[in-house]
Amino acid sequence: MSLSLSNVTLTFPDGRGRLTALDHVDLDVGNGSFVAVTGPSGSGKSSLLSVAGTLLTPDSGTVEIDGTPTTALSDEQRARIRRDRIGFVFQQDNLLPSLTALDQLLLTVDLGGQKPVRHRDEALALLDEVGVAGAASRRPHELSGGMRQRVNIARALTGSPALLLIDEPTSALDTERGRAVIELIGTLVRQRDVAAVLVSHDLDSMSVAPGRGVDRVLHMRDGHFESAARTSPAPA
Numbered sequence: 001m002s003l004s005l006s007n008v009t010l011t012f013p014d015g016r017g018r019l020t021a022l023d024h025v026d027l028d029v030g031n032g033s034f035v036a037v038t039g040p041s042g043s044g045k046s047s048l049l050s051v052a053g054t055l056l057t058p059d060s061g062t063v064e065i066d067g068t069p070t071t072a073l074s075d076e077q078r079a080r081i082r083r084d085r086i087g088f089v090f091q092q093d094n095l096l097p098s099l100t101a102l103d104q105l106l107l108t109v110d111l112g113g114q115k116p117v118r119h120r121d122e123a124l125a126l127l128d129e130v131g132v133a134g135a136a137s138r139r140p141h142e143l144s145g146g147m148r149q150r151v152n153i154a155r156a157l158t159g160s161p162a163l164l165l166i167d168e169p170t171s172a173l174d175t176e177r178g179r180a181v182i183e184l185i186g187t188l189v190r191q192r193d194v195a196a197v198l199v200s201h202d203l204d205s206m207s208v209a210p211g212r213g214v215d216r217v218l219h220m221r222d223g224h225f226e227s228a229a230r231t232s233p234a235p236a
């Protein structure tokens, strides 16, 4: 299992008490599976991604990434897991303005400490896979929003992570481009056998549903997943 959250509770200080952001949450996402999580503002979606990405340690429960329990690890060990096993795609693309699309990926590979020989070829292949090979030498301001997000996704895939965590990837895109980005992620997840969790407050307008890019849609409210009645099962 690439991601396994078991009985995870996360609280934050709130005045003199604690606010429960995640309330006994369970979530398993296997290789090649793409789960979308939606829910209103404050329901716990970002908290879920932060815990799954080892950026926050839960008060209780377990978080396993690619079979490794993470909650008892040191900060340094968790940072290594993030670097080696997790790809992050954020709402705002965090592309560096002065770098070409190709260099955005090469810099990531360098920071990952991998061998230089495969870098350029691997980066070009990734850009091709996400459909922006022709834009390899362009800088972010020369790319459309959809292309920037595709470069962002390619960058998250450098180093072949086991898990992709994706935060509101379509918020800067129109419906059609948003849907295309989600379908692209679904294709990459299956081709690369990676697990992916996407959170978005708005999936309905893009008609995101099982079989239409994602395998499961989970609804969050008040820090937990709503009952199975509203939770779509994975297709057989």
Ligand SMILES: Nc1ncnc2c1ncn2[C@@H]1O[C@H](COP(=O)(O)OP(=O)(O)OP(=O)(O)O)[C@@H](O)[C@H]1O
Residues within 6 Å of the ligand: 012, 013, 019, 020, 021, 039, 040, 041, 042, 043, 044, 045, 046, 047, 048, 201
């Ligand atoms: N750093 C923090 N300190 C205190 N409370 C927090 C913190 N981060 C989140 N919360 C609270 O935890 C709850 C869940 O927040 P979270 O950001 O996970 O929800 P969300 O569904 O991602 O919301 P949005 O769609 O608005 O980003 C909210 O009540 C929020 O106010």
